[in-house]
Amino acid sequence: MMSDKKKMLYVQTSGMDTPERLYAPFILSMTAVAMGMEASVYFLIKGITVLKKGEAEKVKIGAFPTLKEVMDQAIKAGVKLYACSQSCELLGMPKVNLVSGVSVAGAATLNDLVLESDGVLYF
Amino acid sequence: MVMELDLRGLYCPMPVFRTREEIMKVPIGSTISVIADDPAAAEDIPRWAKRSGNEVLDVKKDGEEVRILIRRLK
Numbered sequence: 001m002m003s004d005k006k007k008m009l010y011v012q013t014s015g016m017d018t019p020e021r022l023y024a025p026f027i028l029s030m031t032a033v034a035m036g037m038e039a040s041v042y043f044l045i046k047g048i049t050v051l052k053k054g055e056a057e058k059v060k061i062g063a064f065p066t067l068k069e070v071m072d073q074a075i076k077a078g079v080k081l082y083a084c085s086q087s088c089e090l091l092g093m094p095k096v097n098l099v100s101g102v103s104v105a106g107a108a109t110l111n112d113l114v115l116e117s118d119g120v121l122y123f
Numbered sequence: 124m125v126m127e128l129d130l131r132g133l134y135c136p137m138p139v140f141r142t143r144e145e146i147m148k149v150p151i152g153s154t155i156s157v158i159a160d161d162p163a164a165a166e167d168i169p170r171w172a173k174r175s176g177n178e179v180l181d182v183k184k185d186g187e188e189v190r191i192l193i194r195r196l197k
Contacts, residue, residue, distance in 0.1 A: 085134065085135050085161065085162050086134065086135050086163075095162055103166060104163055104166070105163050105166040106139075106161070106167040108136065108139045108166075108167035108168070108174075109163065109166040112170040112173075
């Protein structure tokens, strides 16, 4: 599992109520992969609301594709997506309703990802 | 002898805290077997184990549950 590649982590705390904040982590993480890095996005607090099945399809701003298209491209590019388990509890969102391709994780994982990453950005 | 640790019913961050507490009770070099049904445990416990200088021997998912074997190294 050890890799020489640089690692980027994007932490998404913004949710469906601020659609203009939702594209950037996917676009940046895909770009990081294209630059030869490994990239992960960790969704917590309201951030997890975009991971509920059927929600990303509803976000479309101006000439941008739907958020679902961008999310699918990121997953296809190899970006790893993590959903905070306790945020799902907090917002009453059953984990079975998450889109596929997302790993459920917790506090130890987020701390570990921050420490192992070369750069971390928060949204 | 492998110590069994049943963490079913506990949720993040408790499985990590309990694993940390219990592994300190076995001698260095011995192995504990943790079973949990917190969906975060399969990511969290191995990461905690590596970060704390212990060795993850195996992670096996079985439906909603995960079993993790950890050797105490320090």
